[in-house]
Amino acid sequence: MTENTTDNLNIILPHQIRITEIQTHDIRFPTSLEDLGTDAVHIDCDYSATYVKIFTDHPKLVGVGLTFTIGKGNDLCAACIDFFKPFILNKTIADLENKMHSIWRQCTNHSQLRWMGPEKGVVHLAVAALFNGIWDLISKYHNKPLWKYIIELNTNDLLDKLSFTYLDDAISRSEAFVILENKKRDVAFSKKNIIKNGFPCYTTAAGWLGYSDEKMTKLIKNALANGWTHFKMKVGQDINRDIKRLELVRKLIGPNNILMIDANQVWSVHESIEYINKLKKFDLYFVEEPTNPDDVLGFRKIKDAVPEVNLATGEMCQNRIMFKQFLENGSLDFCQIDSCRMASLNEIIPIMLLASKLNIPLIPHAGGVGLCEYVQHLNIINDLIITSNDIRLSEYAESCAEHIENPAIISNGHYVTPLKAGYSAIIKQKSLEDYNFPSGKYWKSVL
Ligand SMILES: [Mg+2]
Numbered sequence: 499m500t501e502n503t504t505d506n507l508n509i510i511l512p513h514q515i516r517i518t519e520i521q522t523h524d525i526r527f528p529t530s531l532e533d534l535g536t537d538a539v540h541i542d543c544d545y546s547a548t549y550v551k552i553f554t555d556h557p558k559l560v561g562v563g564l565t566f567t568i569g570k571g572n573d574l575c576a577a578c579i580d581f582f583k584p585f586i587l588n589k590t591i592a593d594l595e596n597k598m599h600s601i602w603r604q605c606t607n608h609s610q611l612r613w614m615g616p617e618k619g620v621v622h623l624a625v626a627a628l629f630n631g632i633w634d635l636i637s638k639y640h641n642k643p644l645w646k647y648i649i650e651l652n653t654n655d656l657l658d659k660l661s662f663t664y665l666d667d668a669i670s671r672s673e674a675f676v677i678l679e680n681k682k683r684d685v686a687f688s689k690k691n692i693i694k695n696g697f698p699c700y701t702t703a704a705g706w707l708g709y710s711d712e713k714m715t716k717l718i719k720n721a722l723a724n725g726w727t728h729f730k731m732k733v734g735q736d737i738n739r740d741i742k743r744l745e746l747v748r749k750l751i752g753p754n755n756i757l758m759i760d761a762n763q764v765w766s767v768h769e770s771i772e773y774i775n776k777l778k779k780f781d782l783y784f785v786e787e788p789t790n791p792d793d794v795l796g797f798r799k800i801k802d803a804v805p806e807v808n809l810a811t812g813e814m815c816q817n818r819i820m821f822k823q824f825l826e827n828g829s830l831d832f833c834q835i836d837s838c839r840m841a842s843l844n845e846i847i848p849i850m851l852l853a854s855k856l857n858i859p860l861i862p863h864a865g866g867v868g869l870c871e872y873v874q875h876l877n878i879i880n881d882l883i884i885t886s887n888d889i890r891l892s893e894y895a896e897s898c899a900e901h902i903e904n905p906a907i908i909s910n911g912h913y914v915t916p917l918k919a920g921y922s923a924i925i926k927q928k929s930l931e932d933y934n935f936p937s938g939k940y941w942k943s944v945l
Pocket residue numbers: 760762786787813
């Protein structure tokens with residue numbers, strides 16, 4: 499399996515390097531033109547990124563972070579980041595590392611902005627972009643890929659950076675400490691394995707709802723030829739069409755490959771039970787987001803009514819507190835954390851730890867802009883130092899990779915372990931210029 503080479507800044511960087519400037523960019527790609535990302539409720543996605551650049555007084559050290567949106571509203575996230583700049587500007591790398599949690603709480607618990615959330619929606623997406631950039635910056639400073647920086651941190655240093663606020667009734671810091679320390683005993687062996695073999699993933703790219711049967715058939719055949727064994731299809735616009743499509747997909751992939759479906763929240767609880775009963779004959783590995791992403795009790799009712807079918811959710815689970823409820827209530831079977839909806843690793847890792855405590859497998863959400871690049875790090879962190887669950891799987895949906903300088907690499911249905919310094923997901927300079935909204939070259943030509 500191909501490996502990336504490790505970046506080397508070839509400089510010794512003092513810990514007193516300061517943050518000098520933070521730039522935000524509203525970047526939108528016109529993916530609605532090709533029906534990319536279409537599902538039961540999102541019919542015209544323009545895959546977008548609120549993109550943050552964090553400059554330091556060292557010209558070679560720049561952190562980049564993003565959150566993912568699907569077009570309109572991306573400007574709101576960008577504007578929101580401006581409110582957080584005073585908490586970050588002029589801080590040193592040492593400040594960011596040593597006071598990470600208090601800075602994160604200044605943002606997530608801002609005394610006025612919290613009225614807009616708290617810890618959800620636009621404000622939380624903005625924190626995600628900013629802190630994805632801060633983690634990128636710190637790991638670049640240490641000249642390590644993010645996953646390596648995290649797994650090599652002293653356990654207490656890592657826990658100091660995370661937020662267990664409102665989680666401590668479900669998992670205590672000492673429980674988290676024990677999970678990490680126990681798992682770290684095998685870390686050297688696991689690291690070699692994951693660098694050699696990568697991390698398994700499934701593809702969503704063939705199953706967008708706006709695709710014709712012909713296009714879907716062609717994409718599935720290509721995917722099979724490239725070694726994919728796990729496929730996810732979108733459903734939820736019309737149950738009879740869903741049945742016909744799944745008949746076709748099952749025929750194409752055969753009885754032994756894995757099939758899962760995603761309804762993107764379109765059904766009520768009653769409809770979910772009725773339709774899952776009609777679709778379960780296709781041997782579904784899981785049904786994703788059958789109903790509203792906040793309906794913890796509704797998910798549980800569906801599970802109780804159709805216990806033989808697994809449920810997955812999380813890409814629109816707005817924060818760690820909501821995940822706590824899904825996990826503790828047994829309302830999901832697969833925990834699909836999202837790297838850009840949750841406010842970065844600060845609350846993602848605590849949820850991974852809680853899922854590990856409850857022995858619930860993690861299958862992160864990916865696709866969009868930058869999500870595949872981010873989750874490859876999260877998968878490795880979870881696999882090497884957190885979970886003991888046997889299920890190892892992640893989503894992959896190739897999209898906008900042509901705009902990413904260092905896109906996730908897939909080989910035979912596996913993410914190839916990234917070895918360059920940072921948290922990946924750097925958008926090419928030309929793409930930043932062309933697709934800046936609304937003043938970039940592309941948007942000026944069509945608006
Ligand atoms: Mg989904």
